[in-house]
Amino acid sequence: MLKKILAGLAAAILLFVGFVATRPGTFTYQRSAVLPVSADIAFPLVNDFHRWTEWSPWDGLDPQQKRTYSGPESGTGADYTWAGNDQIGEGRMTITDSxxxxxxxxxxxxxxxxxxxxxxxFTFSAAEGGTQVVWAMSGENNFISKAMGLFMDMDAMIGKDFERGLATLKDVAVADAKKHAEAEATRAAEKARAEAEAAAQPAEGAPAVAAPATP
Known part of the structure; x- marks a missing residue:
């Protein structure tokens, strides 16, 4: 009897292993959102790891996490490492192309x-109402990740984080656009004032016009 049970268990394990092996060897999870700003506003928020603390869906999971930045300030070669609690673990991100x-x-x-x-x-393209941002992650499925995929909807789990991050990215981008507009308006006003003051001054070398004599 015991031999039959063990034989049945072994057969079940082999069937399970064989089924897991047939699962896809790669994965891609992707979400997108349209941000009501131009690409030159949205792009720097992703291209600079220092700005990720403002919108990353995982940043608030461990306020005490350790962050390290190295390489260029932003763009290709910029490097960011983190280490924190069990929710965020430890890892590294490196911009390989920008x-x-x-x-x-x-x-x-x-x-x-x-x-x-x-x-x-992250890809940025013009869209009606602003800029479409597509956030995607791809990689290879090892045996463990294939097995996990049988019991958990990884696309839904990771996609939910992407959606939350894109929503916050939208808020930050809108705030940045407002700051840029206000700064531009201030510069325009200062330029106009400077031009008006310059126009009010007599031209260099020009004789001053005497006031008419009082009879």
Missing amino acids: KVNEQVTIRLEFIKPFAATNTTT
Whole structure:
């Protein structure tokens, strides 16, 4: 009897392993949103890791996490590492390619609680009402991730984080656009005032016009 049970268990395990092996070897999770701003406003928020603390859906999960920035301030070569609690783990992001106002490609390395290396891309394109931002992550499925996919909807789980991050990115971008508009208005007003003051001054070298004599 015990031999039959063990044989049945072994057969079930083999069937499970065989089924898991047939699952897709790669994955891509993707979400998008239209931000009511121009690409030159939205792009820097992604291209500069220092700005991620303002909109990343994971940043607030551990206020005490350790962050390290290295390489260029932004763009290709910029590097960011984090280490925190069990919710965010430990990892590194490196911008491997950056096309101004068009795309940011990131090498995403997870160190803890599990090791994995994926590729994250943000693409920016003109859309009705502003700029469409597409956030995607792709990589390879190992046996564990294939097995996890049988019991959890990974697209829904990760997609939910992407959606939350894009919503916050929209708020930050709108606030930045407002600041840019206010700064531009201030510069325009200062320029107009300076031009008016210059026009009110007599031309250099021109004789002053004497006031008419009083009879």
